[in-house]
Amino acid sequence: MECTKCNSTMHKNGKAASGNQQWRCPECGFNFTAPPEQSKPKLGMTMDQFRSKHDIDYIVEAALLKLDKNTIYEKPDIYKLCGLAASSQGLGAAIESHGEYYGKTGGKPYFSHPDTIAELKEQGKLN
Numbered sequence: 001m002e003c004t005k006c007n008s009t010m011h012k013n014g015k016a017a018s019g020n021q022q023w024r025c026p027e028c029g030f031n032f033t034a035p036p037e038q039s040k041p042k043l044g045m046t047m048d049q050f051r052s053k054h055d056i057d058y059i060v061e062a063a064l065l066k067l068d069k070n071t072i073y074e075k076p077d078i079y080k081l082c083g084l085a086a087s088s089q090g091l092g093a094a095i096e097s098h099g100e101y102y103g104k105t106g107g108k109p110y111f112s113h114p115d116t117i118a119e120l121k122e123q124g125k126l127n
Helices: 047-054 056-064 075-082 091-096 114-122
Strands: 011-015 021-024 031-033 102-105 108-111
Touching: 047 056, 056 075, 056 091, 075 091, 075 108, 102 114, 108 114
Parallel strands: none
Antiparallel strands: 011 021, 021 031, 102 108
16 A cells, blocks of 8 residues: 555554554554455346346246235236336236236236135136
């Protein structure tokens, strides 16, 4: 480390009570306490992070798992919960592959927690 006062090479001079490294310049006597090392940014991403950005099926499943048992959702709601545009390639197929989360009435799909969908199908409200 170079001294900021005289540009000489500083030497380690123990640790401060905070645990930070102390430095002392042998030429001018300047003392310096170095701040703690900042953590290095982590490179790369986990498989879950990658899939949550690029795997439509994964994104849809994660959103459907969060559906509230007492709420009925329409398709645009599901798109919003997924954070995807309705035009996203494969989105419709990914949603419909999770049949336990939806039922139809009048040709229009509705979504909810699987227990709620099952109950509404049993009551004849959805098919």
